[in-house]
Amino acid sequence: MSGWLAALDRRAALRAKAGLTRRLRPRAGTDSVVDLAGNDYLGLARHPTVTAAAGAALTGYGLGATGSRLVRGSTDLHAILESTLADWLGTGAALVYSSGYLANLGAIRALVRPRTLLVCDAHNHASLIDGARLSGAQTVVTAHADPAAVDAALAAAPGRPAVVVTESVFSVDGDLAPLPDLYTVTSRHGALLLVDDAHALGVTGPAGAGAVAAAGLAGRPDVVVTATLSKALGGAGGVVAGPEPLIRHLVDTGRTFVYDTALPPAVAAGVLAAARLARAGDDLRAELADRATTAVRRLRAAGLAVSDPAGGVLSITAPGPEAAVAWAAACLDRDVAVGCFRPPSTPDTRSRLRLTVNTGVPRADFDRALDIVVECA
Template identity: 75%
Template sequence: MTGWQEALERQARVRAKAGLTRTLRPRAAGDTVVDLAGNDYLGLAVHPEVVGAAVEALRAYGLGATGSRLVRGSTMPHADLESDLAQWLGFPRALVYSSGFLANLGAVRALAEPGTLLVSDRYNHASLIDGCRGSGAEVVVAPHADPSALATILAARPGRPAVFVTESVFSVDGDLAPLAALHEVTSAYGALMLVDDAHALGLLGDRGAGGVAAAGLAGAPDVVVTATLSKSLGGAGGVVAGPEPLIRHLVDTGRTFIYDTAPPPAVVAGVHAALRIARDADDRRAILRERAALTVRRLRAAGFEVSAPAAGVLSVLAPGPEAALAWAADCRDRDIAVGCFRPPSTPDGSSRLRLTLNAGISAADFDRALDVIVECAP
């Protein structure tokens, strides 16, 4: 074994000792596991209309997009989806990427002009953090969901161009940022606000238009929205929505857009079908709200520390990384899939089970899953 491989092995042993080893677990089609780990909040990934739209586009266009969006990768399904996403989110234009991660990298870097200050919420997703780090701009990490702290940071740098970067519903604990109050601060100081709406799209706001819409900020000229298409819409891809000049700038200069192969037309068509269903899925959103409330009641009654969910994701505190791993593994052995979040995926260094609720699971299976989580606790 060469020197660089030995160095990697040493690092692996350190991670294993700390309980931070990660494992890939391929799943078979049609498995019977009750899924509280994936992000298919509305249960649309296997919806017949969604699958049918994808199959139809697969037959029409073939397996892949065959190129980047600016070469041969843009198809009518891409254009149609972007038009409906812009309308749904309430912004002039939307641009589809092959992942939410790339959409966040592209949006942050596009807004970070020379001299820009980036203010990033402490609990932001890794994609936003990486976008800030790779932008070359000065980055200040702000206390979590704190408008007064944001005002203090911006007031200390008067007249400087600034962008505040946040999630709407945060991806680990599932809490909701006070977007309206934060926007009052950014507006007062002439700053922009970039909101990752990944865990709110399809779940919050009128017709599921997201957390930004729910806060009354849809279409605001100083707000930019990003989201993944892999959660409530059950597919894959990402989107940036905002004013026309921003989208034009991303098409002309955005490296994560220009140099990346376009998402496959079949996936895009399936996502578009899911969007059409999601807009009218108030019944599914009601199921999620009921299940979120039930989960909090049941687990808190059993003595666990549980976050208060704003949408479909919540967390249950574990004693440590090894205990979280064992807890998740015991649940999996009983056919219940739960998320296991450990450092560095958790912003505060605590280990958790992360539960992502799914309206497509039967009531009986959901109740059984909660029983198993309680019974398998370390």
């Protein structure tokens, strides 16, 4: 075997010894497993209005966008989706990407100037971490959800341009960033605030407009919002929303936008339909909140350590990576899918099961799935 392949085998063996092997588990379209692992919070991925819109666009536009947005990839559906998202989020403009990951990379790079300081929460998503690394800017990682630590980091670099980067609802534990306090700090230091609202869009805020809107920060000129379109909206893609000059800058210079094939029109059509349903979906958000509260109560009653969810994400502490894998596998053997998070996917040394609320799952199945999670612990 070639030396480099042997080295990869040795590294794989070390990961296996540490309980960090990952496996792909293909599922069929007719899969009957109760889904407490995906991010389809409002159950819109299979909503008939959403799939009908996507199907019509598939017939009209074909499978893919056939090019980047600046060549042939922009359609009227992309333009309508962007104006809809900007109006919903309360920003001057919005730009749609083919993934939330690329949206975060592009947004961070666009905000970095010479001498820019990036201040990042320790629990930020990998896309935000990678965006900071690829930007080349000096990065300070602060304690999780700690405005005082952010204040100290900014105070230590007076006069430098700075961007504070955080999630709103954090993707691992599902807790909420202290956005009003963070904005007070960034305003005092003249810094920008970049908020990844991926797990809040559609789930929290007025008409589901997200945590930034809930904090009263929508449309502020020194706040930039990113989000994925693959969670509560049940589709794919990402968005950067903020002042119009930022969006113009991204169109002109953003490499993850300029050089990437556009989001397929059928997906844009489906997400557009989902966004309209989510905006009017206060009943779905009420059901999601009720299920999250129920899950925390029942899991804690069984003696499990559970996070306090701000949206549809909650995590349960596992004894270690091997135990988390075994626990998740036992649940799947009983037709319940749960997330299994281990280092390095977790921002600390804890392994967890991550449960996500999907209001598209029948309530009886959801309740039964909670019982199975407890029984398999």
